Amino acid sequence: MIEERVDEGTPAGGQRERIVHATGKLFRDKGYYGASMADIGRAVGLEKGSLYSHITAKHEVLRELAERGAALFLDGVAPIAASGDPTPLRLRAALRVHLRVVAHDSDLATVFLQEWRHLDEDARCGIVRSRDRYELLWRDMVRDGVRDGAFGADTDVEAAVLLFLSAGNWAYQWFDPSGTLTPDEVADRFSALILRGLGQRDGDE
Amino acid sequence: MIEERVDEGTPAGGQRERIVHATGKLFRDKGYYGASMADIGRAVGLEKGSLYSHITAKHEVLRELAERGAALFLDGVAPIAASGDPTPLRLRAALRVHLRVVAHDSDLATVFLQEWRHLDEDARCGIVRSRDRYELLWRDMVRDGVRDGAFGADTDVEAAVLLFLSAGNWAYQWFDPSGTLTPDEVADRFSALILRGLGQRDGDE
DNA sequence: CCTACCGATCGGTAGG
């Protein structure tokens, strides 16, 4: 779906890809309404009118970027969730993948987490569905952990899921790829804390 | 600072307050660039030109809203941090206050957490300083917990602070004031998980 | 892919 293809009338797919990529960075840095078509053109060395040989509308690029972001998170975590590994290992690996996306594809992550609200009704519903499916992957993992005894029977599943996702999602606001900590290191520190909180029973089991 | 005052030349302070309040809601719902002066005027029943009898510029209202949001968090948590209560209790109380602001003043919280990036250089620096001071309140509390023995000596202070703040900040994206859980209940569930993770030593002490 | 342009809207001001 993201692979290159050459349509009649449109130049080589590479140029379109350059435009979409530059647009993602601008949406991340200035927001959807803050980034103008003129800005996007400038970023790729074209006049704004020329962009419409490659894209159909500004909001279509937003939709495409949001869907790509959703796919990165979903396709990254789904195989981990489905693997037979022990639940705490799966959760740790999932948080690693999540933070890698936030760190290395911060433009797509930001559009998926932030700018999606500027989508029109239809596209927004699609993104919401993706978010729900993604959240379900996490919830099922935590539930598995309760069922297989890794976590206490009194575990607050909802709070745990929200804590994992909050830690992962908020990172787009502060994570610095040029900082001292790698995404994996950050993920492991969060995981250690949360898993330690989950692993301890309350004494009634 | 937020109390009503009547300046010469400006009509009763109540009208200005109505405008600022409505603007906060619009910035939260549509973003700074997504909300136009015409939108704001419509929300308070004025023509957009009339708004300038009460405000000087759109970006000045953004600055004011961001500063009000910062004050809510800082003034709410500072006395808790300074109280002599046991560290875990202070952290739990602080997270309650944080989530109350997110829940009951979601417009100010969203502007402070989200829309501040559209501020001009000067104002943005002021907000960054507020964020730093706020983060320091939390860091000092966690450090206190390590020093007084409530948390293990091997505690990952940075990760713990970020986990508290991530849980609190991300809530503006999902918390539903009309939902079943109150802000305090959400805060307590998060606190229980995180504090349990912090309270457990690693066996080398 | 550019030039030139479309109607609409932007934040903000003047003048009353």
Add this chain to the structure above:
DNA sequence: CCTACCGATCGGTAGG
């Protein structure tokens, strides 16, 4: 507080 307006810019299109 409104009317009328400012220059600038918006997303997008036509025509070549």
